[in-house]
Amino acid sequence: MASSGAAKELQLQGLRTYEQEPRRSASLIVNSQEPFNAETPASVLSSSYLTDEDMFYKRNHGPIPILPDPSTYNLIVTGALPNPLSLSLDFLKSLPKYTVVATLQCAGNRRTEMSKVRKVRGVGWGAAAIGTAAWGGAKLSDVLKLAGVDHFSNVTAEKGRHVEFVSCDLCKEENGGAYKASIPLLHATNPEADVLLAYEMNGKVLNRDHGYPLRVVVPGVIGARSVKWIERIIISERECQGFFQQKDYKMFPPRVDWDNIDWQSRRPLMDFPVQSAICEPQDGVVVKSGDAVDLYGYAVAGGGRGIERVDISVDNGKSWMEAHRLPKLQVGSDGYEDDSQRPDWAWTLWELKNVNVETPCTVIVKAVDTAANVQPADVGDIWNLRGVLNNSWHKITLQAQHPSSMSKL
């Protein structure tokens, strides 16, 4: 179905070995070496509205692909649409450029906490499988319009209802080869949804770890749909049938386990729920009773919802204070004006300073989004076998200073 132009051979190479991985910061917290999965030290997250691209969490299912010659790269847009395309990187860069500040969050963020209740499967993550960047690129809705699909289409004349993103990333064989995912056509063709084909991250060329030369960014949605190293966009009648769309990244109730799971019974996760975490101080640090501490962290909601309030307790939930929500970064972006009416795709950083604590104590954060959704108190209530979307109240403990533990200082 692709036009003759689409026949050009792709030059983006998925690799089968880990011998050509990019250099990475030694400060990352590595949760798995091959494939490389690493998160940011939490204190780095709360120290800057935009997360440095080298420190941004890295979530992979295979080796990082390589593009030996950028001039040979073409993005194929094909499937159930009127006008299949093959687009060079230069052409994509010639389209109107949008810069969208958006938080990406792995559905597995805070999985390790969930595993403490009952073991779940998947890479362990602390509370930093999340980050915010200014993504620059073309709007997917504009590219689909060039391919003959109007804005706000929910179906094409050729019966296409889903937009599949296919990477050249080579996942493990049992996971079906190339990483792929899909979103509904209406989401993809809605210019207000700000889905990008991004070639820039924080004003720099997207690096290999984050999808060079081109990646999808689906704001407000779990990171798994923001496919990196994208090679092909396919408009399909059905949603993506790949492993990560159909047999992973779905939410099950606590009573479902590996012996009674029915993957077909649930929809693929999209929007993530309201979430927050304490980034500083670190869990378990020693604080002298009566001392004051400064608390820092993030709060975020999916689907374009903003954060209405952030509540903090330093007495394990007996009383609550409101954190100060820091001003959000406004990026004066091409074609975009600052506007509080538009969807909110990025986190709110918060702080609460000079809080007197009686140690030992448990510090809790919970947030409320603009739709008045709240986080659940108890991780057990949302336990699920894949350990996804843990947005229960985030807790850290501050230890008391005992003579015998002075060495911890």
Added chain:
Amino acid sequence: MASSGAAKELQLQGLRTYEQEPRRSASLIVNSQEPFNAETPASVLSSSYLTDEDMFYKRNHGPIPILPDPSTYNLIVTGALPNPLSLSLDFLKSLPKYTVVATLQCAGNRRTEMSKVRKVRGVGWGAAAIGTAAWGGAKLSDVLKLAGVDHFSNVTAEKGRHVEFVSCDLCKEENGGAYKASIPLLHATNPEADVLLAYEMNGKVLNRDHGYPLRVVVPGVIGARSVKWIERIIISERECQGFFQQKDYKMFPPRVDWDNIDWQSRRPLMDFPVQSAICEPQDGVVVKSGDAVDLYGYAVAGGGRGIERVDISVDNGKSWMEAHRLPKLQVGSDGYEDDSQRPDWAWTLWELKNVNVETPCTVIVKAVDTAANVQPADVGDIWNLRGVLNNSWHKITLQAQHPSSMSKL
């Protein structure tokens, strides 16, 4: 700023007495007589996807207005826009008609449960200040387009950013006279948001209790913004400064009470959070231990989010079963096709039949929306002085059958 056509005198009359109230069903549960506030018996809600208009909850702040002569009615569209309008009912009916199945919910739904934790101010409501209807009318976005404001506008050339709906409803003097509310311009001009100027409810002419001749329906948003008996639409630079937008229907944390409230510190509520309730059996009914019961209820989320799952426990939360979500009503509406990609504005009714119970017991329902938001377990965590948006786990008790309580049967 209104055109000369707008000078025509309005004939919709706000009344100062309760002598001309409409006749109402004796089956309604009346929470306040003047103004008339009443809810549906819960078992009626779960027995029909669309709520009968006579049984639909009624939430008022004053006497029901009257329109002696429909031919004299005009809707005024004015303020910061290029082309002020005065529109007759016949003209509004000549515009493309949309039928939107939408659930309206009072922000005070389930307030009475919240008051049991600590007294809140406001009319007491059980779990039935909610209902679903097929609303028929013109799209607000189409009317605003006629007034010179394009679809998807967030600001007009005249600096309008908010759309205020002014009723002729005469509220108590201390509440500032005519009931009014506003929504952001982008919401109003977004045709996908399905905001209606409705003249029909369930295929019939809107009745007086529900806003005859014309009301606003803002799907996915607390009922307070769906202004009845609308007389005037004003595009403004600021959001509505009326009592019910600025000094009511806002969400405060539990530590804020009437002696330390700062109304300016919070935004007016819009989207409501994920919610569910058990409609049948009734709280407190007697069931013989070991007997089977059939459970029925509703689940709904604001902002166009659907319901992903409904969980039921009959042992006070120790174990959970999944309720069966009933098919949603599809209204083959003018200009609309059924489409799961579109926002979901209406509730999901659910049932769980033949459940063996050991009485006495507590039955709980909680729902998960399509953004994986969940309801909070504890109403105390979301307590607020106005008792709004109580979406904590809904509980009923089933009493045991004791010889001494046989008379309860």
